[in-house]
Amino acid sequence: MIFEYAPAPESRDVVDIRPSYGLFINGEFVDGSGTPFKTINPASEETLAEVATATEADVDRAVQAARKAFGVWSALPGSERAKYLFRIARIIQERARELAVLESIDNGKPIRESRDVDLPLVAAHFFYYAGWADKLQYAGYGTTPLGVAGQVIPWNFPLLMLAWKIAPALACGNTVVLKPAETTPLTALLFAEICQQADLPPGVVNIVTGAGETGAAVVGHPDVDKVAFTGSTEVGRLIAKSVAGTTKKVTLELGGKAANIVFDDAALDQAVEGIVTGIFFNQGHVCCAGSRLLVQESIAEELMASLKRRLSTLRLGDPLDKNTDIGAINSAAQLAKIRELSDSGEGEGAERWSPACALPDKGFWFPPTVFTGVSQSHRIAREEIFGPVLSVLTFRTPAEAVEKANNTPYGLSAGVWTEKASRMLWMASRLRAGVVWSNTFNKFDPTSPFGGFKESGYGREGGRHGLEAYLKEIS
Amino acid sequence: MSERLSVRKTYKLYIGGAFPRSESGRSYAVTGAKGEFLANASKASRKDLRDAVTAARKAFPGWSSATAYNRGQILYRIAEMLEGRRAQFVSEVAEADGVSGKKAGELVDAAVDRLVWYAGWSDKITSLRGSANPVAGPYFNLSTPEPTGVVGIVAPPMGPLFGLVSVIAPVIVTGNTCVVIASERAPLPSITLAEVLATSDLPGGVVNILTGSAAEMAPWMAGHMDVNGLDLTGADAELAQKCEELAAENLKRVLRPGGKTDWAADPGTARMTAFLETKTVWHPIGI
Numbered sequence: 179m180i181f182e183y184a185p186a187p188e189s190r191d192v193v194d195i196r197p198s199y200g201l202f203i204n205g206e207f208v209d210g211s212g213t214p215f216k217t218i219n220p221a222s223e224e225t226l227a228e229v230a231t232a233t234e235a236d237v238d239r240a241v242q243a244a245r246k247a248f249g250v251w252s253a254l255p256g257s258e259r260a261k262y263l264f265r266i267a268r269i270i271q272e273r274a275r276e277l278a279v280l281e282s283i284d285n286g287k288p289i290r291e292s293r294d295v296d297l298p299l300v301a302a303h304f305f306y307y308a309g310w311a312d313k314l315q316y317a318g319y320g321t322t323p324l325g326v327a328g329q330v331i332p333w334n335f336p337l338l339m340l341a342w343k344i345a346p347a348l349a350c351g352n353t354v355v356l357k358p359a360e361t362t363p364l365t366a367l368l369f370a371e372i373c374q375q376a377d378l379p380p381g382v383v384n385i386v387t388g389a390g391e392t393g394a395a396v397v398g399h400p401d402v403d404k405v406a407f408t409g410s411t412e413v414g415r416l417i418a419k420s421v422a423g424t425t426k427k428v429t430l431e432l433g434g435k436a437a438n439i440v441f442d443d444a445a446l447d448q449a450v451e452g453i454v455t456g457i458f459f460n461q462g463h464v465c466c467a468g469s470r471l472l473v474q475e476s477i478a479e480e481l482m483a484s485l486k487r488r489l490s491t492l493r494l495g496d497p498l499d500k501n502t503d504i505g506a507i508n509s510a511a512q513l514a515k516i517r518e519l520s521d522s523g524e525g526e527g528a529e530r531w532s533p534a535c536a537l538p539d540k541g542f543w544f545p546p547t548v549f550t551g552v553s554q555s556h557r558i559a560r561e562e563i564f565g566p567v568l569s570v571l572t573f574r575t576p577a578e579a580v581e582k583a584n585n586t587p588y589g590l591s592a593g594v595w596t597e598k599a600s601r602m603l604w605m606a607s608r609l610r611a612g613v614v615w616s617n618t619f620n621k622f623d624p625t626s627p628f629g630g631f632k633e634s635g636y637g638r639e640g641g642r643h644g645l646e647a648y649l650k651e652i653s
Numbered sequence: 654m655s656e657r658l659s660v661r662k663t664y665k666l667y668i669g670g671a672f673p674r675s676e677s678g679r680s681y682a683v684t685g686a687k688g689e690f691l692a693n694a695s696k697a698s699r700k701d702l703r704d705a706v707t708a709a710r711k712a713f714p715g716w717s718s719a720t721a722y723n724r725g726q727i728l729y730r731i732a733e734m735l736e737g738r739r740a741q742f743v744s745e746v747a748e749a750d751g752v753s754g755k756k757a758g759e760l761v762d763a764a765v766d767r768l769v770w771y772a773g774w775s776d777k778i779t780s781l782r783g784s785a786n787p788v789a790g791p792y793f794n795l796s797t798p799e800p801t802g803v804v805g806i807v808a809p810p811m812g813p814l815f816g817l818v819s820v821i822a823p824v825i826v827t828g829n830t831c832v833v834i835a836s837e838r839a840p841l842p843s844i845t846l847a848e849v850l851a852t853s854d855l856p857g858g859v860v861n862i863l864t865g866s867a868a869e870m871a872p873w874m875a876g877h878m879d880v881n882g883l884d885l886t887g888a889d890a891e892l893a894q895k896c897e898e899l900a901a902e903n904l905k906r907v908l909r910p911g912g913k914t915d916w917a918a919d920p921g922t923a924r925m926t927a928f929l930e931t932k933t934v935w936h937p938i939g940i
Binding site for chain 2: 613
C-alpha cells in the first residue's frame with residue numbers, strides 16, 4: 179500500500195522580502211551604479227526582488243570603506259572581535275528560520291536541508307571562529323591580519339559559503355568585501371542587516387552584488403590584500419593568473435569529481451544512503467559531491483537494484499515542503515548545463531535511468547539520474563556536472579579503485595565504503611583528495627578543514643587550518 | 654719531470670638517478686668569479702625537463718609512501734655524504750663564488766647542518782600541521798599533511814650549494830619529488846651535489862637537477878601539466894610573474910620569490926608547508 183504525503187509547506191510569512199536591495203557599504207545600504215538585476219525563485223520563476231549591481235567604482239568605495247575599517251578592527255583586542263562574532267552567531271540562531279526560508283526561496287534547495295544543515299552550520303562556523311579571535315597566538319600561524327579580503331562565493335550554499343569566508347577573516351582581524359552569487363544574493367543582504375543589528379563597526383563587512391564583472395573588480399582591486407574564491411575551476415584559473423606578480427594571498431576552493439567507492443564487504447544499506455547523500459544532497463550542486471560511483475564488480479548488480487529502489491522513494495518538488503528531498507535546480511543556465519552533459523552521456527553510450535518522477539510545470543527541475551556502463555573517458559565521468567546525476571563505474575581490485583578514483587584533474591573529496599578498517603585507511607592514504615569520507619559522505623563541521631588537492635584549488639577552510647588563509651605568514 | 658695532468662670531470666645532468674648529457678647536445682662554458690674557465694656544463698633542453706618531470710612523477714608514489722623515519726634517515730645520509738666530500742665542495746664553492754677557503758668552508762658546513770636540521774623534521778611536521786578535529790557528532794576526524802606531488806624549483810642564483818640545499822631539502826623531506834633548475838651562474842656544485850644524492854640511498858628521480866638557462870626552462874616547468882608545485886625563489890620579478898601566470902593553468906601551488914633568502918637565518922617551516930596538502934578523513938563512531 180502506498181501512502182501519499184499531504185503537503186507540509188513551511189510558511190513564507192516568516193521572511194519579508196523587500197522589492198529592491200542596494201549594496202551594503204560602510205555599514206549602510208546604498209544604491210549601486212550599475213543596472214540592477216532581478217533575482218528569482220528557481221522553483222517558480224517568480225521575481226523575488228531587484229538587486230543593485232556594483233560597478234568598479236562601487237567596489238572601490240567598498241574597498242576604501244574596508245581599508246578604513248581595517249585600522250579600527252585590527253586594533254581591537256581579539257576578545258572584543260570575538261564578542262562581535264559570538265553576537266552574530268547568536269543572531270543567526272535567533273533568525274535561523276527566516277534565513278532558512280529565504281535561502282530555500284532564493285536558491286531552490288529543500289527547506290529540510292537549509293533548516294537542518296545550512297543554517298546550523300552557518301551559526302556554528304561563526305561561533306567556532308569567534309573563539310579563535312583571542313587565541314591566535316596559540317594557533318601557529320602568527321597573529322598579523324592581511325588587511326582587506328576580497329571574497330567571491332557561489333550560489334550552491336549561499337549563506338554557508340559566506341560564513342566560511344567572513345568568520346575566519348574577521349576573527350583574524352581582516353575586513354571584507356564580499357560578493358555573493360548573482361542568482362542568490364538575498365541571504366547575504368539579510369546578513370548585512372544582521373551586521374547592523376550586531377553593531378558591527380561600519381566597513382568591517384561590505385557586500386557588493388552583481389555578476390562576474392563585479393567579482394572581477396573585487397579580485398582585481400589593487401588595495402585588496404587577500405582573495406578568497408569558491409566556485410568553478412575555470413574562474414579559479416583566471417583568478418590565479420590575474421594575481422600573478424602581486425603580493426595578494428589567494429585561496430581557491432574549486433570544482434570536484436569525487437569518487438564514491440563501494441567495496442564488496444560494505445554495509446550495503448548504509449552505502450546506498452551514502453550514495454544518495456553523496457550525489458543528491460542539494461540537487462548535486464555540491465563541489466565535493468560523490469558524482470562518480472565506483473562499485474566493486476561482484477556486488478554491482480545487487481547494489482544498483484537497491485539504489486534504484488531507494489531513488490524511487492525520493493520526493494522532488496516544492497523546496498519549502500518539509501517532505502521534499504530534491505528541490506529546484508538553481509538557474510536556467512545550470513539546468514541547461516546539466517541537460518547538455520546528461521545528453522552527452524547518452525550520446526557517448528552510457529545507459530541512462532531515472533525513477534518515475536513528475537516534474538512541476540514551472541521552475542527549473544531535473545530528476546535524479548543514474549548512468550551505468552560509464553567508461554572513464556566519457557564526459558560524464560570527467561566533467562563536473564553540478565547536478566543530480568550519478569555516473570557508475572566498476573572495479574575489481576583496490577588498486578584499480580585507487581587508479582580510477584585518482585584519474586581526474588580534481589582532488590576535492592572521496593568516499594570509501596568497507597567494513598575493513600585496514601583497507602579503509604589504505605585507501606584513504608592513497609586517494610589524492612582533501613576530504614575522505616569513509617562509511618559516510620558529505621559531512622561538514624567548522625572544526626574540520628575542507629579544501630582540495632590538484633585542480634580543486636588550494637588553501638583550507640575550517641578548523642585551525644582555516645586561520646592560515648587570513649594571517650601573514652610567519653617567516 | 655712535468656706536473657701530472659689532472660683528469661677533469663664532465664658535468665652532466667641528473668635525471669632519474671642517472672647522469673645523462675643533455676639530449677640536445679648543448680653545453681655552456683661556466684666561469685669562476687674571476688672570469689676563468691671552470692668547465693662546460695650541460696645546457697638542458699625542454700625534452701630534458703620533460704624527462705626529469707617523468708622521473709619525478711615515477712618516483713613520487715614510492716617516496717611519498719616511505720615512512721617518515723626512512724625519509725629522515727636518508728636526508729641524514731645525504732648530510733653524511735656531503736660532509737665526507739667537504740674538501741671538494743669547499744674548493745668548488747670557493748671557485749664559483751670567489752670567496753676565501755675559510756668562507757667556503759663555513760658555507761659547506763652550513764649546508765650539511767641544514768640537511769641535518771631538515772632530516773629531523775620528517776617525522777615531526779605531521780604532528781605540527783595535523784590535527785584531531787572535535788566535530789559535533791559521532792565521528793572520528795583527523796587531518797594530516799600530505800606532499801603536494803612533483804615540485805619544480807628554480808634554485809637561487811646565489812648560494813650554489815647552501816642556497817640549493819636550503820630549497821631542495823624542505824621540498825623532499827615531506828615526500829615530494831622535485832625537478833631543480835640549478836643556478837645558471839654557478840651550476841657546478843649542483844652536479845657534485847647530485848653525486849652525493851646518488852650515493853645516499855635517495856631513490857632515483859626524487860631529486861632531478863638540470864643545468865642551463867633558467868629563463869628558458871622555468872616557463873616550460875611552470876606550464877608543465879604534471880608538475881603540482883613551483884618554487885620560484887631563484888626567479889627575478891619578470892620571470893616569476895610569467896611563471897606564475899603559466900602555473901595557473903593547472904593551479905600549481907606557487908612559492909613566490911621575495912621570501913627569506915638569508916640562508917643563514919632560521920628557515921622556519923614555510924618552505925615545507927608551501928608544498929603540503931591537508932587531507933581530512935572522517936569515519937563514524939559506533940558499535
